[in-house]
Amino acid sequence: MNSEKLKIAVLGGTGNIGEGMVLRLALQNLMTEGVKNEIIIGSRSRETADEAAKKALSELENCGFNTSGITITGSTNLEAAQAAEMIILTIRFDNVLPLLDEIREALENKILITPVVPMVKEGNLFIYKPPEEGSAALAIQKRTPASTKIVAAFHNIPAGKLKDVVKCKAVHHALVCSDDVEAKKKVMELTQHMGCLKPLDGGPLQQANTMESLTPLLINLAKLNGLKDLGINFS
Amino acid sequence: MNSEKLKIAVLGGTGNIGEGMVLRLALQNLMTEGVKNEIIIGSRSRETADEAAKKALSELENCGFNTSGITITGSTNLEAAQAAEMIILTIRFDNVLPLLDEIREALENKILITPVVPMVKEGNLFIYKPPEEGSAALAIQKRTPASTKIVAAFHNIPAGKLKDVVKCKAVHHALVCSDDVEAKKKVMELTQHMGCLKPLDGGPLQQANTMESLTPLLINLAKLNGLKDLGINFS
Numbered sequence: 001m002n003s004e005k006l007k008i009a010v011l012g013g014t015g016n017i018g019e020g021m022v023l024r025l026a027l028q029n030l031m032t033e034g035v036k037n038e039i040i041i042g043s044r045s046r047e048t049a050d051e052a053a054k055k056a057l058s059e060l061e062n063c064g065f066n067t068s069g070i071t072i073t074g075s076t077n078l079e080a081a082q083a084a085e086m087i088i089l090t091i092r093f094d095n096v097l098p099l100l101d102e103i104r105e106a107l108e109n110k111i112l113i114t115p116v117v118p119m120v121k122e123g124n125l126f127i128y129k130p131p132e133e134g135s136a137a138l139a140i141q142k143r144t145p146a147s148t149k150i151v152a153a154f155h156n157i158p159a160g161k162l163k164d165v166v167k168c169k170a171v172h173h174a175l176v177c178s179d180d181v182e183a184k185k186k187v188m189e190l191t192q193h194m195g196c197l198k199p200l201d202g203g204p205l206q207q208a209n210t211m212e213s214l215t216p217l218l219i220n221l222a223k224l225n226g227l228k229d230l231g232i233n234f235s
Numbered sequence: 236m237n238s239e240k241l242k243i244a245v246l247g248g249t250g251n252i253g254e255g256m257v258l259r260l261a262l263q264n265l266m267t268e269g270v271k272n273e274i275i276i277g278s279r280s281r282e283t284a285d286e287a288a289k290k291a292l293s294e295l296e297n298c299g300f301n302t303s304g305i306t307i308t309g310s311t312n313l314e315a316a317q318a319a320e321m322i323i324l325t326i327r328f329d330n331v332l333p334l335l336d337e338i339r340e341a342l343e344n345k346i347l348i349t350p351v352v353p354m355v356k357e358g359n360l361f362i363y364k365p366p367e368e369g370s371a372a373l374a375i376q377k378r379t380p381a382s383t384k385i386v387a388a389f390h391n392i393p394a395g396k397l398k399d400v401v402k403c404k405a406v407h408h409a410l411v412c413s414d415d416v417e418a419k420k421k422v423m424e425l426t427q428h429m430g431c432l433k434p435l436d437g438g439p440l441q442q443a444n445t446m447e448s449l450t451p452l453l454i455n456l457a458k459l460n461g462l463k464d465l466g467i468n469f470s
Contacts, residue, residue, distance in 0.1 A: 125439075125442070202459070203360055207452070207455065209448075210449070211452075214445070221410070221469055234462070234465045235407075235465065235466060
């Protein structure tokens with residue numbers, strides 16, 4: 001019955017951005033044009049992942065959505081990655097590379113989405129601090145099998161707006177970049193019906209550093225100008 | 236009679252962005268709340284600068300504006316910098332550092348605005364290529380007197396929209412960063428009434444690298460997505 005649904009693993013799906021991603025992806029199953037999917041939340045502990053899955057479903061129910069066509073389950077990071085065709089890394093950069101080693105075999109031929117931003121706090125503001133490869137995306141590419149299709153996306157979505165599935169009407173641009181044209185197209189399609197995002201082609205993976213560096217910029221601009229949950233639009 | 240007007244030198248004011256800046260600054264003299272100013276276009280050749288000044292005035296006249304209260308003159312880069320209280324560098328990065336050596340004495344205690352973006356073309360796309368200091372802004376700071384107040388601003392304004400003084404209704408955010416709080420405030424005030432820009436505090440000068448890197452991103456996004464003259468908005 002679910003055989004045609006796209007299986008998406010949200011690793012670190014118990015965190016702030018992960019929670020929002022899970023809700024937005026789940027809602028696509030209620031839309032005519034959304035990408036039909038089945039979501040597997042991955043975490044170090046299966047119990048935490050299970051709880052996050054239940055919480056997401058009950059949040060959607062509390063908002064009045066019919067969740068009978070929505071599947072969200074919890075699992076370990078490894079099992080989630082094994083089961084999925086598309087994997088999203090909503091994990092801090094410090095923890096990403098060790099995790100990739102753990103789940104390496106499960107990444108063969110998969111689409112791996114990185115919204116990961118390496119940044120540090122200096123004083124009151126955040127500074128983009130890419131690894132020597134030039135970006136988290138390129139470091140991730142180096143650490144994964146050659147058959148893994150790396151797509152950098154979803155760096156610049158304010159978690160607050162992502163999670164606010166009912167009230168949020170703001171539509172921001174989501175930049176998507178990858179060296180794999182087909183994988184990029186799939187992620188852009190997925191983005192199209194998340195209810196708050198318009199995808200833009202960001203070019204090849206080498207461009208990911210600029211996208212990653214926008215996240216500390218957005219946080220800093222919000223802090224410096226008394227704003228909140230800033231997203232970005234190009235026009 | 237013009238004693239209270241802010242004297243602004245636009246060095247390299249004969250180029251694409253320079254032309255647009257001159258027109259936008261000149262128009263402030265016709266607005267109730269604009270910063271009243273006198274514009275001196277600087278160029279390597281006084282004749283070229285003179286011609287650019289005349290062209291700007293006749294463009295404004297052709298658009299139907301009353302230019303009797305607008306002063307735009309041409310001069311050499313050095314004399315323009317000497318005469319001005321605020322200096323804008325609308326010059327390619329390659330040419331900026333040698334010019335700063337030439338006009339060094341004229342920069343003491345002045346506000347020096349850099350919209351300069353070091354970038355190179357690789358294949359079809361542009362790549363941000365900052366100098367070893369980390370950004371053009373920091374390289375410029377290193378090359379100027381300690382009393383010069385460096386402000387990074389106006390990197391991300393599409394020249395086409397800047398120059399289109401009649402039709403352009405688009406309002407984009409302009410990020411302004413500096414270590415000198417007073418100078419930053421003055422440039423933000425100047426930006427407020429350019430007719431197409433809303434200033435945002437971008438923090439200290441160390442943050443300029445992210446702002447500079449947005450320019451190749453905007454050019455690339457336009458090319459990759461069939462768009463034109465892209466500006467940026469945060470919300």
